[in-house]
Amino acid sequence: MKRIVNKYSTLNTLLVFLLFGCTEFSIAQIGMESSTTEAILSEALLPEEDQPQENLDYMVTTWSSPVTKTEVRKITSIMDFWSEEERAKQKLDGFKEIWVVNLKDYPDWTLDVNEIQDEYKAISPTVEYTKEQLAIIENAEYSDHLRFSARFNSVRLSTGKVKENVLISQSMSLVPDVQAAYQGGFDALVDHLKVSSKEKVKHVQRDKVGICRVFFTVSKLGTITNVNMVESSNYPDVDEAMIKIVKEIPLKWTPAQDGNGAQVDQEFVFTFGVAGC
Numbered sequence: 001m002k003r004i005v006n007k008y009s010t011l012n013t014l015l016v017f018l019l020f021g022c023t024e025f026s027i028a029q030i031g032m033e034s035s036t037t038e039a040i041l042s043e044a045l046l047p048e049e050d051q052p053q054e055n056l057d058y059m060v061t062t063w064s065s066p067v068t069k070t071e072v073r074k075i076t077s078i079m080d081f082w083s084e085e086e087r088a089k090q091k092l093d094g095f096k097e098i099w100v101v102n103l104k105d106y107p108d109w110t111l112d113v114n115e116i117q118d119e120y121k122a123i124s125p126t127v128e129y130t131k132e133q134l135a136i137i138e139n140a141e142y143s144d145h146l147r148f149s150a151r152f153n154s155v156r157l158s159t160g161k162v163k164e165n166v167l168i169s170q171s172m173s174l175v176p177d178v179q180a181a182y183q184g185g186f187d188a189l190v191d192h193l194k195v196s197s198k199e200k201v202k203h204v205q206r207d208k209v210g211i212c213r214v215f216f217t218v219s220k221l222g223t224i225t226n227v228n229m230v231e232s233s234n235y236p237d238v239d240e241a242m243i244k245i246v247k248e249i250p251l252k253w254t255p256a257q258d259g260n261g262a263q264v265d266q267e268f269v270f271t272f273g274v275a276g277c
Contacts, residue, residue, distance in 0.1 A: 056201060056209065057275040058190050060268055063145055063215070064171035066179070070259070072137055072172060077128045078150045081170060094153035096165070098124040100133040103145040103171075116147075142256075143217070143267035144174045173267075176256035180218040180266045183252035193245060193270065200241040201272075210234040211273040214246050220263035222253040233273055246270055 074080070078098050079087075099121035106120050122133045129137070140146055149169040155162050182189045212233035217226040227247050232239050256266035 056204060056206065057271070057273060058193055059271050059275070060186050060189055060193070061271070062173040062175055063267070063269045064173045066175040067172040068175060068177055069140070069142075070177075072140065072146065072174065075129070075137060075148070076134065078124075078148065079127050081148065081168070088157075090157055091155040092152055093155075094164075095127060096151045098127065098129075098150045099148075100124075100129065100136050101147045101149075102136050102140060103147055140174050142174050142176055142258075142264060145171060146174070147171045176264050176266055177259045178257040180256040180268075181254045183254075189249070192250065193272075196245045196248075197238075197241060197272070200238055200245075204233070204235055204238060206274055208234060209238075209273045211271060211275075212239060212242055214242055214270045214272075215267060216246050216249075216270065217265050217267050218253050218255060219265050220255045222251055222255050224249050224251075225265075226267070238272075242270070242272055 078095070079092075082092070101116060101120055101122070106116060122130065122136055124130045124133055137146065147169060148171075149167065151165055151167050153162065153164050154166050210233050211231055213229065213231040215226065215228045215230060216224055219225050224247060227243055229239055229243055233242070255263040258264050
């Protein structure tokens, strides 16, 4: 993320997609600008005998779009999520609800944004964020996940077409100033995960597999900790195998660093299954 205001291309891409395209698209599937956490949907540079069954998708990313503490604290209004170019193309008004949630406070943050209960939302009556919302942003720590959402009406100025009650929702994962790096890059890590799980996924059918997500932390010592599955592949044996494989990732990590150069923990997510809308 180069700039929050007017220059965050990943964010603007997401908003255009939500307004005019697939509303179920995951931010984790958009190409992130950060080189060390770029989503990797590896198609295969591996030999045929090492390919997992049915070309299942593997990726290692931050949970959502990565942002540093310095960058996220520049956000003061829901309008910061549109570039000047996008604002010139459409009239955004009739904001009905604007809210911010730190998903660490939510008991089941894998739920769709429509299902988040009001008691967990910090809601603003205007496009400018309130003190409560700004405090959530200011106090977010590494590996916290913030979700910025709004409902509003949109008028496309070129056509006069009106969209009512539009919902946009942007998630961001707080990352250190220097993110953890795997020896050989994340392509090498994904290749390792594919080869390690090849025998375990031979029976998996692409049309039946769920999106399996395994969270893990690269500690400040370069070790793997806090391995936790939050969504299942629908194959219990595969779930168990994936947790074991993540725990046994080779210790080839360079730990993350904060703005002062101190080594810190960083969370990642290994996703296995079928990506797409």
